Amino acid sequence: MSDVSKIILRNLGIEIPAERADAIARTLETMLEAERAATGRLQFEQEPSGFLSEIEKEIP
């Protein structure tokens, strides 16, 4: 688990048992790598049509 993650968790007051920390770190890494790849091309812009307005749109 990275030092940053440890700081975040310490700030939240959540203690992760040592025997689980490595497994959680590995899962987190896999998840966030894929998530970063998926969101990497998001543009720097206002989002007037975010998810909630998108779901209400009729499909042509």
Next chain:
Amino acid sequence: MTAIPELTAADLARRIRRREVSAAEAMTQTLVAMKRAHERLNCAVRIDEEQALAAARAVDAALARGQVLGPLAGVPMAHKDMFYREGVASSCGSKIARDRKAATTATVLKRLDAAGAIQFGVLHMVEFAYGPTGHNWHLGHCRNAWSPEHITGGSSSGSGTSIAARANFAALGSDTGGSIRLPAHFCGVTGLKPTYGRVPRAGAMPLSFSLDTVGPLARTAEDCALVLQAIAGADAADPTASRRPVPDYRAALARPVNGLRIGVPRAFFYDRIDASIEKPVRASQEVFRSLGCEIVEVPMPDLERWNQAAIAIITAEAAALHAAWLRERPQDYSEQVRARLELGAAVGAVQYVNALRLRGEALRIWNGEVMSKIDAVHAPCVAFPTPTIAETDVGGGPKMAQVIAQATRLMRPANFLGLPSLALPCGFQPNGLPVAFQLIGRPFGEGQLLRLGHAYQMNTGFHREGPHGKT
């Protein structure tokens, strides 16, 4: 004459309304069936016998006076134990919440009460609805009505298995990452995950507010339509509930399906699928073809990555909701739920926000590239044979992530995109355990999914098969 527990909710409601069957008799037989099922399957958390019988007798008396009652009058229902009723504790499958009495009643329960349904108990669920298999280390694991050694799927475990056991007519479940559709698949019942916002969530236990949906599990698509009709629609108590008008779902069932276009995914959903699942799922496509639907192959966007964004959202939001209990009562969670909540606490804010930002973009891509050419996507619910409870009893250990990812992989796209998805039984694995497929629709396209599902069930008999034979 068909025994009462073997009727569908729609049939029973009709017979009670015509006074061919009394609501009291229906309730008495259901209570007997539920007690028997619970002994074998560990599917109930609480059965409210006296209250339910009194309510059933009141329905009979009202009908005798000539009073016109709601469309579900007298139909016995028990729900996942996470829908609050004022003054009553909902365990949410947990040790932590089991004594917390609710201050208000969930909108969905108020609406089912108004439709005349009689709640006779609350059902087993995965702790805080956070698990796809039906394991619960506080309540004991829930067992599959078709084979008690096998999983029910979760998190609406008791809802799925009690309906399969013919001990319940319809049940509410919640679906944040497959929790309605997985028990529907594993237990051989019909389950509808509605569009995000279609059904109000006020008074339902939260897990992930961006993804949570509430919907029915029942024996048929028609029963799901009846329940959805009662619970859908705008709600002053839930600003996230859509104000879009609620269509007449039952009327839509009668419309023909010929000419509808059903998309079969070219990628993702059939990757590494076991033949025992693929065969009945593919066969169900042919039923739609025979009904005049056009079956077309459709490309799939990068769903693996979208799934990971969905996981970032659910884990972060669940951790936020549970942060105080994680600090103060970590020992009162099971190892698995605690480990998953800890994972979410470590997700960074930038990643969480970007995963949310991606949803709008992803839905634009999905609607443009996939749904603009078709009316529904047809896909399997899971890709592997039903495992036993023992095989998947991995707690919070190193195999946990793999078991959860495998079980939820084909479920998450509909949750991430907020889309409706209907799971329908379509056959059996060689060991006799059921298989279902899912139809994923357009936003607020529940009517079309139910129409397709009803047409499928009018032309097949899988939904009538029960663990004890055909009904």
